[in-house]
Amino acid sequence: MTQKKEAFYSVRKIALDLLIEIMEKEAFCDKCLHQALDTYDLEQRDKGFLMRLVEGTVERCIELDYVIDQFSKVKVKKMKPVIRNILRMACYQIFYMDQIPDSAACNEAVKLTIKRKMHNLKGFINGVLRTIIRQKDRIVYPKEGTKEYLHIRYSMPEWIVVLFIEQYGINETEQILQSFLTEKKALAVRLTTSRYSKEEIIQTLLQDHVTVKEASFAKEAVLLQDYKDMTKLAAFQKGMFQVQDESSMLVGMISGIKKSDTVIDICAAPGGKTLHAADLLAGSGQVLSADLTKEKTDLIQQNCQRLGYQNVSVFQNDALVYKEEWKEKADVLIADLPCSGLGVIGKKCDIKYKTKPEDIKVLASLQKEILKNAVSYVKPGGRLLFSTCTIAQEENEKNVAWIQENLPLRLVSIEEDLPEKLQQKTGEKGYLQVLPTMAQTDGFFISCFEKTI
Numbered sequence: 001m002t003q004k005k006e007a008f009y010s011v012r013k014i015a016l017d018l019l020i021e022i023m024e025k026e027a028f029c030d031k032c033l034h035q036a037l038d039t040y041d042l043e044q045r046d047k048g049f050l051m052r053l054v055e056g057t058v059e060r061c062i063e064l065d066y067v068i069d070q071f072s073k074v075k076v077k078k079m080k081p082v083i084r085n086i087l088r089m090a091c092y093q094i095f096y097m098d099q100i101p102d103s104a105a106c107n108e109a110v111k112l113t114i115k116r117k118m119h120n121l122k123g124f125i126n127g128v129l130r131t132i133i134r135q136k137d138r139i140v141y142p143k144e145g146t147k148e149y150l151h152i153r154y155s156m157p158e159w160i161v162v163l164f165i166e167q168y169g170i171n172e173t174e175q176i177l178q179s180f181l182t183e184k185k186a187l188a189v190r191l192t193t194s195r196y197s198k199e200e201i202i203q204t205l206l207q208d209h210v211t212v213k214e215a216s217f218a219k220e221a222v223l224l225q226d227y228k229d230m231t232k233l234a235a236f237q238k239g240m241f242q243v244q245d246e247s248s249m250l251v252g253m254i255s256g257i258k259k260s261d262t263v264i265d266i267c268a269a270p271g272g273k274t275l276h277a278a279d280l281l282a283g284s285g286q287v288l289s290a291d292l293t294k295e296k297t298d299l300i301q302q303n304c305q306r307l308g309y310q311n312v313s314v315f316q317n318d319a320l321v322y323k324e325e326w327k328e329k330a331d332v333l334i335a336d337l338p339c340s341g342l343g344v345i346g347k348k349c350d351i352k353y354k355t356k357p358e359d360i361k362v363l364a365s366l367q368k369e370i371l372k373n374a375v376s377y378v379k380p381g382g383r384l385l386f387s388t389c390t391i392a393q394e395e396n397e398k399n400v401a402w403i404q405e406n407l408p409l410r411l412v413s414i415e416e417d418l419p420e421k422l423q424q425k426t427g428e429k430g431y432l433q434v435l436p437t438m439a440q441t442d443g444f445f446i447s448c449f450e451k452t453i
């Protein structure tokens with residue numbers, strides 16, 4: 001018993017360090033967690049606890065701060081970073097981790113305060129947390145159905161709530177925010193069906209005791225659950241699958257890629273769509289896959305090697321700079337462009353704090369600049385697929401309108417290639433905004449154009 005507590009205690013210490021990096025110094029949550037899992041030799045159970053505690057505290061931070069401010073004389077903003085993060089973490093355990101007794105969450109927070117040599121504040125931490133525990137059923141929230149309520153209850157920065165309400169209305173916005181907070185128990189992966197049959201891959205996964213479930217709409221996808229380290233699975237090591245959200249598989253699904261085509265993927269790392277295109281080409285044709293930095297292109301290379309694709313060439317290349325060798329070379333050009341990422345908040349819990357309102361405009365213009373250049377690489381009659389993982393109209397629908405006015409491209413219907421679940425939307429117009437509420441995927445935008453000259 002003592003040993004178990006000690007393990008949890010040190011995990012909380014690691015969690016506190018990570019929270020300070022993420023919430024105070026703008027470090028990326030997934031990167032920090034990966035580094036910590038590589039650095040510390042934690043048991044599987046402690047790994048799970050660490051990830052849940054850090055991701056959960058980050059994800060619910062606005063609500064946790066709101067609650068702390070109701071019961072503390074010193075407001076969260078005025079507290080020392082260590083103290084506010086100890087309180088946030090403890091409150092997350094009190095409100096969202098049923099298996100941790102409230103008293104343990106409080107005691108461990110006090111111990112952490114002492115460990116951080118802030119003995120003089122242990123009474124403060126203890127007092128605030130004991131009051132919260134006593135009053136936790138009497139917290140006053142803003143009025144339901146208001147933007148303030150959505151902001152606090154779903155821990156979403158107010159500017160994003162306002163943007164979503166403008167675009168989708170208050171009810172749909174609440175559903176979107178809710179879906180971001182729904183725990184994703186299963187991982188979507190795309191199966192390498194050009195090299196293995198679906199049955200063979202599933203058998204290999206089952207032999208490793210992985211639970212394999214039907215995906216929502218992509219026939220080349222399944223959902224995985226109940227595995228410890230994905231990279232140790234035989235199916236992973238044999239290159240039988242690649243982690244990819246189903247929404248992002250739509251690019252390959254509607255691409256119209258045919259055997260022997262040349263596909264250019266101008267913003268390709270870590271390679272999700274490049275690998276899908278290589279799979280669709282089944283050893284024929286070629287994929288020219290590029291990204292800005294060596295660190296990024298190395299990721300594409302590693303994935304290609306593991307999946308065993310020979311028909312992918314990887315380039316370190318700036319998509320803003322014209323490359324004469326690629327003039328009118330692509331039958332299909334994939335422009336899966338840098339964006340605000342507001343569709344993947346459910347997976348990347350810190351993106352909502354890192355993205356700023358002014359980024360939307362900057363990214364929408366960057367997308368236009370990349371598209372102006374990329375269009376020259378498409379053969380006359382070839383296809384350009386423009387996609388993003390955001391749900392902000394300025395980056396999506398408004399850029400589609402801009403493309404139609406300014407580039408030699410015409411929208412083509414994607415209706416027939418879309419899975420049935422997504423067909424009732426705008427597919428016949430040539431684009432689709434996938435919301436995370438539609439099929440339990442990330443939010444994603446996809447549009448398809450044909451080059452006219």
Ligand SMILES: C[S@@+](CC[C@H](N)C(=O)[O-])C[C@H]1O[C@@H](n2cnc3c(N)ncnc32)[C@H](O)[C@@H]1O
Pocket residue numbers: 248266267268269270271272273274290291292293296317318319320336337338339389
């Ligand atoms: C949305 S991600 C691409 C995801 C990728 N298509 C996939 O499916 O795995 C956008 C990528 O654009 C890259 N990028 C940003 N600016 C770029 C530029 N000027 N030239 C090339 N790549 C760029 C980023 O490094 C990032 O990897």
